[in-house]
Amino acid sequence: MLRPRALIPSVTVGLVLGAVACNLTPDATTDSNGDDTAASTDTTDTTGDEPTTSGPTTDSPPTTTSPATTDEPETSTSTTSPDTTEGPTSETDTTGPDVGEVSIYDIQGGEVPENSVVTVKGVVITSPARVNNKGEGTMFVQDPMGGELSGIAVFLTPEVAMGFGAKPGLVVDITAQYTEFFGESQLKVTAVDDLVQVGEGEPPAPVVVPAADVATGGAKAEAYEGVLVQVENVTVTNPAVDMSDFEVDGALRINDFFLFPQMEKPVVVNGQVFTSIAGPLRFSFEDHKIAPRAAADLVVDAVPPAEEYTIYEIQEGMVAAQTPVLVKGAIVTSPLTFKKDGFFIQDAMGGEYSGIYVYVGANAVAVEPGDIVDVEGVYDEYYDNSQIEVSDAMKVTVTGMGAAPAPEIVDAADVTAGGPLQEQYEGVLVTVENVTVAAVNAMFGEYELTDGLFVDDLFFAKADWVLPMLADTFTSLTGPLAFSFEEAKLSPRSPADIVE
Structure with missing residues (x-):
């Protein structure tokens, strides 16, 4: 399966405010909550055990760490992405010689020894200050003359980040230590008095450059x-390089360093065209990448229209993740989840690879098992669970009505995580027979069968979900099969699906 990046499409650049919670899911944030600081390899300030972007996840804590971003150091197991623009790994204030006043051109041109204390005057702030969960800040400044070698990252210790209201357009004098942090030039400011506003105006216009020239290894990077x-x-060539980057023509990466803290996410699907993308050019973990400062720095030209696919084509790997898709004539196999944020559909032919989850988020969609529907959205892998993400209730159209398909009878051991048929029956309505309870997790409203298959409360209110006792047996359990936090999970749709 592909690494997930759940983004909901619209015609213009949209903001995805992270917000999906399933009945089974404690809320949390799993994108690149850029604790991207050199001074930190600790974990993100998450608010729960699971991501909140979308998908039929469960209330159980993850059995492995969440997928990390490429902006994350190898020593970290968190979902944050320590950023290479935010200072050294310790704050010992070790400095080199005080070389006095220099220009950014001198620094970037290699004329200043690393670790020197320098003063640059009359430079313009070109970005907001991105503050991490330790209070450390990062911003970019530029010589007003512009051009090559005119910009540099500035790392702010917490005292400075708190004491100085950085914003684009301010003209400042800076006294700082010049360092190279994992290949990225930066000025480290450790005292509030070393960052002084001397004027205010407009930030310089960005320099228009060919994408390939500023991509990693590019001639002008x-x-x-x-x-x-x-x-x-530029056209999107890879919408999900990792959880914080996407890629456009010329192998240029676009990074969410400033966007993520603002809870802003651009629309990104395969083949999408951006009229323009602007931002400071960062160097982070061996890659050059543009970091848009706000949603306005990404201007959408066109989002490719959805093409018709079958569920079989999607589930058998014939469609790339983050591709707009249209599935016609599918049968709804479940009600909406308890939180009303999704449902399951299946091809009328049934069998392996015939089912998939439809995530609707906060969109008010009315469907019932047996409805025949056309669904338009973006196919994605949400933590390895296949789903179609719908941006508008009008994208789910009921075209007929019938009976829900009969469940496929499978062995629980075959569809548990790692089982020989788990991938094939993901999203499909299945029944397992003559099963025994091996473990119960009351906190997260689920139980595990002896064959390793989990059963959870996706369609139930907490008060209505009756947990069994250890060693209880069931004649049969029925429900759609999903994958969440490394486990395959069957979700009964109603008490009728639970036969003792």
């Missing part, structure tokens, strides 16, 4: 590191 740049008329 080093020259424009730290500079506010812009690429134009």
